[in-house]
Amino acid sequence: xxxxxxxxxxxxxxxxxxxxxxxxxxFIILMAIAESAGMSAKLxxxxxxxxxxxIYALIGYLSRxxxxxxxxxxxxxxxxxxxxxxxxxxxxxxxxxxxxxxxIYFKGYGYMALLVGWTGGYVLxxxxxxxxxxxxxxxxVPDFIGTRYGGNLARVSAVIVLTVASFTYVTxxxxxxxxxxxxxxxxxxxxxxxxxxxxxxxxSMLGGMRAVTWTQVAQYIVLIIAYLIPVFWISNKMGxxxxxxxxxADEVARIAELESQFGLGTVxxxxxxxxxxxxxxxxxxxxxxxxxxxxxxxxxxxxxxxxGTASLPxxxxxxxTTPSVKSARRSVGWSLFFIFLLYSSAPMLxxxxxxxxxxxxxxxxxxxxxxxxxxxxxxxxNWNQANLMFVSDFNGNGTLDLNEFFMxxxxxxxxxxxxxxxxxxxxxxxxxxxMAAAMSTADGLVLAIANALSHDLYYKIIDPKAETAKRLIVxxxxxxxxxxxxxxxxxxxxxxxxxxxxxxxxxxxxxLFFPLVLGVWWKRANAPGxxxxxxxxxxxxxxxxxxVRNGGAGFWGVTQLTFGIVGSLxxxxxxxxxxxxxxxxxxxxxxxxxxxxxxSGRTVLGKQH
Amino acid sequence: MSKQAKHxxxxxxxxxxxxxxxxxxxxxxxxxxAEMEASSFRPLGYPLSYYMTCQGSLGIFVILIFWFANRxxxxxxxxxxxxxxxx
Numbered sequence: 001x002x003x004x005x006x007x008x009x010x011x012x013x014x015x016x017x018x019x020x021x022x023x024x025x026x027f028i029i030l031m032a033i034a035e036s037a038g039m040s041a042k043l044x045x046x047x048x049x050x051x052x053x054x055i056y057a058l059i060g061y062l063s064r065x066x067x068x069x070x071x072x073x074x075x076x077x078x079x080x081x082x083x084x085x086x087x088x089x090x091x092x093x094x095x096x097x098x099x100x101x102x103x104i105y106f107k108g109y110g111y112m113a114l115l116v117g118w119t120g121g122y123v124l125x126x127x128x129x130x131x132x133x134x135x136x137x138x139x140x141v142p143d144f145i146g147t148r149y150g151g152n153l154a155r156v157s158a159v160i161v162l163t164v165a166s167f168t169y170v171t172x173x174x175x176x177x178x179x180x181x182x183x184x185x186x187x188x189x190x191x192x193x194x195x196x197x198x199x200x201x202x203x204s205m206l207g208g209m210r211a212v213t214w215t216q217v218a219q220y221i222v223l224i225i226a227y228l229i230p231v232f233w234i235s236n237k238m239g240x241x242x243x244x245x246x247x248x249a250d251e252v253a254r255i256a257e258l259e260s261q262f263g264l265g266t267v268x269x270x271x272x273x274x275x276x277x278x279x280x281x282x283x284x285x286x287x288x289x290x291x292x293x294x295x296x297x298x299x300x301x302x303x304x305x306x307x308g309t310a311s312l313p314x315x316x317x318x319x320x321t322t323p324s325v326k327s328a329r330r331s332v333g334w335s336l337f338f339i340f341l342l343y344s345s346a347p348m349l350x351x352x353x354x355x356x357x358x359x360x361x362x363x364x365x366x367x368x369x370x371x372x373x374x375x376x377x378x379x380x381x382n383w384n385q386a387n388l389m390f391v392s393d394f395n396g397n398g399t400l401d402l403n404e405f406f407m408x409x410x411x412x413x414x415x416x417x418x419x420x421x422x423x424x425x426x427x428x429x430x431x432x433x434x435m436a437a438a439m440s441t442a443d444g445l446v447l448a449i450a451n452a453l454s455h456d457l458y459y460k461i462i463d464p465k466a467e468t469a470k471r472l473i474v475x476x477x478x479x480x481x482x483x484x485x486x487x488x489x490x491x492x493x494x495x496x497x498x499x500x501x502x503x504x505x506x507x508x509x510x511x512l513f514f515p516l517v518l519g520v521w522w523k524r525a526n527a528p529g530x531x532x533x534x535x536x537x538x539x540x541x542x543x544x545x546x547x548v549r550n551g552g553a554g555f556w557g558v559t560q561l562t563f564g565i566v567g568s569l570x571x572x573x574x575x576x577x578x579x580x581x582x583x584x585x586x587x588x589x590x591x592x593x594x595x596x597x598x599x600s601g602r603t604v605l606g607k608q609h
Numbered sequence: 610m611s612k613q614a615k616h617x618x619x620x621x622x623x624x625x626x627x628x629x630x631x632x633x634x635x636x637x638x639x640x641x642x643a644e645m646e647a648s649s650f651r652p653l654g655y656p657l658s659y660y661m662t663c664q665g666s667l668g669i670f671v672i673l674i675f676w677f678a679n680r681x682x683x684x685x686x687x688x689x690x691x692x693x694x695x696x
Contacts, residue, residue, distance in 0.1 A: 109642070109658065109659070112662035112663060113662070115667060116639070116662055119666070119667045119670050119671075120634070120635035122674060123627065123673055123674060123677075127624050127627045127631075128624070131681075247653070249651070249653055249654025252655060252656075253654075290646060291643050291658050293642070295639055295641070295642055298639050298642060299639050302635060302636065302639065306635060324692045326678075326691070326692060329678045329681060329682075330678050332678075333674040333675040333678055340671050344664050344667055344668075347659075347663035594613060597613075597620070598613065598616065598685075598688075599685050599691065599692050600690045600692050
């Protein structure tokens with residue numbers, strides 16, 4: 001029966017998601033009417049989060065399955081454009097939605113390397129990996145490594161790298177869902193984290209990849225609407241231009257003018273003053289648009305993000321779900337197109353948000369106003385209570401100076417609608433969008449880890465005779481355990497959202513980039529080489545990170561955000577050296593690589609394996 | 610040279626061209642951040658360095674992937690390696 005519904009479902013996708021989008025827009029209008037009728041801000045926030053999460057849960061429930069290829073690769077029938085949307089949601093996490101514009105807001109040009117890196121990586125995905133791994137027909141990334149190189153050791157090494165990278169990433173996403181749920185529902189962060197976890201699990205447990213695919217498409221629609229509406233609205237309200245992306249040149253120039261007027265970089269806060277600022281908040285200390293990073297600092301960060309993109313298993317496995325190699329390739333283009341829509345808007349949001357705060361000519365500007373006036377603002381009090389905003393009259397002149405304003409990076413996107421004086425319905429919408437972004441990525445990540453453990457570790461190594469039903473139960477139990485572990489660590493708040501995400505990219509790049517790429521492009525690569533590449537790469541990257549974190553000086557200007565450069569270089573060298581010192585792969589493996597390089601014909605691994 | 614070897618040679622050629630374009634817009638131009646900022650060429654009025662990081666390079670990557678996919682499909686077709694529709 002499910003099969004019949006599924007067939008119909010695939011044909012009707014544009015219609016189904018069209019109705020869904022219309023319904024969501026209708027819901028926004030309904031909320032706007034309710035707000036003008038006097039519905040409280042708190043209730044609007046709750047409605048937005050509850051309504052959207054409820055829909056994802058419903059989709060997750062309707063997509064439940066008892067079939068292996070549906071659970072692991074959504075039955076390999078996700079159409080090209082829809083897979084692009086699902087990948088975009090899978091990819092754009094709480095870091096992209098909530099934290100990235102904040103990073104750009106505070107660090108300017110130096111952090112815009114993230115925009116270049118997180119998009120440029122898709123060129124590598126499309127040209128080096130995705131079509132070939134699709135042709136391979138694997139369920140998971142370690143499945144490719146294990147079959148291409150042969151042997152359990154290679155498979156286990158890949159599982160280790162995957163788990164380290166994805167787990168680092170998923171704690172950040174659960175942190176983001178917790179932050180949003182705690183602000184929108186007004187509950188403590190420690191509890192909100194587990195509410196976020198519960199919603200993530202509902203979406204993925206019953207239907208695996210199939211359920212995650214269709215919820216991710218729904219989440220993409222919510223998050224892109226939630227990101228674009230405020231950008232366009234603020235821009236129009238401010239009179240900056242009806243299409244901000246093409247029209248903010250004057251605003252960018254105006255910020256630079258205000259920066260020098262307010263003494264950016266010349267007025268420094270004393271250490272004693274800074275000690276009174278709550279932990280995790282940052283001041284505006286870097287120029288907005290001018291080049292404020294050395295070429296190497298910019299390029300090294302971009303390179304790490306690009307190589308990391310091509311090595312992150314939760315992204316790669318999305319391309320296993322397309323019907324053909326050709327559609328896997330095109331699907332990468334669509335993914336990047338949908339990502340581009342949000343990424344090209346992030347700097348515009350940062351610009352508009354900063355200008356509405358800084359410009360004394362605007363009604364919303366607070367710099368230069370008296371401290372007591374700012375402290376009396378409603379939105380200031382809300383965000384100050386959430387420990388995400390802080391002002392203090394360090395120099396005692398009674399007015400707020402630029403160096404006396406502090407905000408949490410993750411608050412920039414969430415608080416901007418309020419700062420710019422938009423109705424609360426937009427804040428509720430943004431909260432729902434941030435929740436969608438963080439949940440969709442967490443779904444993909446938790447599934448990637450659980451699938452690797454259940455398929456590669458349990459089925460391929462521990463119990464190869466296990467029946468389908470048992471394999472699916474193990475997969476679900478693991479999903480639950482991993483999600484719970486992620487939430488427990490997220491509740492400790494060890495590292496900020498953006499920082500953990502950048503680390504995840506470095507881990508993935510250190511251990512997996514070269515073993516994956518050379519597996520397709522270098523026939524001579526063999527199992528001992530790949531194992532050396534994965535384990536030494538991961539170990540050296542991690543060692544470098546720990547060294548720099550504990551006050552080590554580092555070398556070549558490689559920081560704790562770019563340690564993947566060290567890890568992947570060690571990985572490349574050790575993989576090539578060990579491969580050449582040991583026996584060439586046998587004829588069967590060489591034939592397998594040949595087979596992977598042409599799109600037509602059967603996949604290397606069978607439909608069910 | 611076998612048919613498959615020729616197909617792979619062409620595929621590799623396309624890869625090198627694609628990666629060369631990718632390199633220029635993801636790494637190459639950012640060696641010259643300061644020069645781009647000072648440039649009098651300002652797309653839509655933005656400083657060139659700012660424009661490339663927030664729209665220019667990103668848009669080029671999108672176009673590059675679709676261009677690459679089209680070229681690769683042509684190569685596959687030429688050698689008869691296109692997948693059947695029902696595969």
